Amino acid sequence: MNRIIRKRVLGPAVKLIEVESPLIAKKVQPGQFVMLRVHEKGERIPMTISDYDRQKGTVTIIFQEVGKTTMLLGRLEEGDSILDLVGPLGKPTDLQGLERVVAIAGGLGVALVFSQIKELHRRNSKVDCIIGARNKDLVLLEEEIEPFCTNLYIVTDDGSRGERGFVTDVLKRLLDEGRRYDRAIAVGPLNMMKVVSDLTRQYGLPTVVSMNPIMVDGTGMCGCCRLTVGGQIKFACVDGPEFDGHLVDFDEVIKRTAMYWEEEKIAVELLQQRL
Template sequence: MYTILEAHDVAPDVRRIRVDAPRVATHHRAGQFVILRVTPDGERIPLTIADSNPDDGSITLYVQAVGRTTKLLNRLETGDVINDIAGPLGRATDIEDYGRAVVVGGGLGIAIAYPVAIALLRAGNGVDAILGARSRTHLFLEDELRSAGADVKPCTDDGSHGRHGFVTDELAAMLDAGAEPGVVFAAGPVVMMKAVADVTRPRGIHTIASLNPIMVDGTGMCGGCRVSVGGRTRFACVDGPEFDAHQVDFGLLQRRNDAYRDFESTRDQQLDALDDCEIAGILAPVHREPQA
């Protein structure tokens, strides 16, 4: 059982959850993730470790409520517990001396890009962080990235903050203006990562994408996270989740992620139909009454 030390909303449907997980915190490096189960009979879901503190043994997750498990997780409060957490999993980001790096995060991808940006800054790189969201209220981690030293370039679909447009508009404008990053790192929806790769490919800029296939075991055994990179089958949980974006078959990734959409949507609707009392029943094994 892993105790939640702190939980609060940072954007609509996105929650920051700091959890007591000392062994994960000690071994975590940027780019890695955990697989957790909220309740003893719940499904396993992968979540990026956005931050870790080996001194107090905590890890920080940002969770977007998109379906049954993430909605249940985001109902938990400080003092509640998460049934199990396995990690850190996956290969760490290859942090090198790139000179200048561009980190692109779209939507929840901002939380996945964040630890990479911090690691690049700590290694002495200059970092441009292009953050994209629907509107100002959906952007998060902007202040934290700016305080850490990144040059933050927000973009919103509705123009309520920063550039009115997509992250790729900002990226293309930067490159057209003469920016020469040693690497571009992208995390976000599949369509966004593909669009970033399409901008950098003709310019020959090394580009990494953090892929988000469906995962089950996280050990390379089940095949759920199979992706195609450069025509070769790779397993994102052990070979990734980061790959050369110019080599990724994004069409296959999207098709595989869509495969269970109807089933997931039915389970999601079943959860939405429950009242608070019934949801409390599901969460009973991990809900802890505050100590008197």
């Protein structure tokens, strides 16, 4: 159980693993996530389910090695097993009645958007996709995602792939050209989702963002993933992970996310000394 059957390196420190987990694969829907633990003494971390195959009984996870646990996860190879994999958790993305959608993904945000775009395509919805990254080496899943997009726009900070600029540059241009959408879906770094939400608010475009704050148990017990949405406290793990981007207090979330950066840095340094 939880055996890795496929592993790919997608970019600098970015890896894809396909894991055998038939019970999760049977029930998962786009937008949901899992909690995993690499070994017995390891921490629990949330991971977006990027894709799934019900017939094979597998789920696909894409991650970047930025901390101790993701570095340990990245060292696992095909044939190895993850100790714990719990899910599917969180509420699925509500895609009912959407005829035209603009999906904006920054960096690893494409991992979550991928499953949503596939499902929208299956429902015959039209989806304009905007993928942003710092440079060409960090543009992920372009070939995989393109068949499911009505239009695909690639944008990089340095112009090494696609247009030079930011995802909001492309989004604003499309909206100014008169494109009309039932909803915007934005997934990526917190600052990116904040800026996208600020822009779409000006155009009256309903916007959903996927939040991934500090999370410990993933079932609503610890309260670590709390955030303020529309003046009310919500838990990302059970009330989300998706919320109305126009109501999320992004400044609060950004501040809370940075609370343990020093401890995370120390944990990585200690791990590197042992490897």
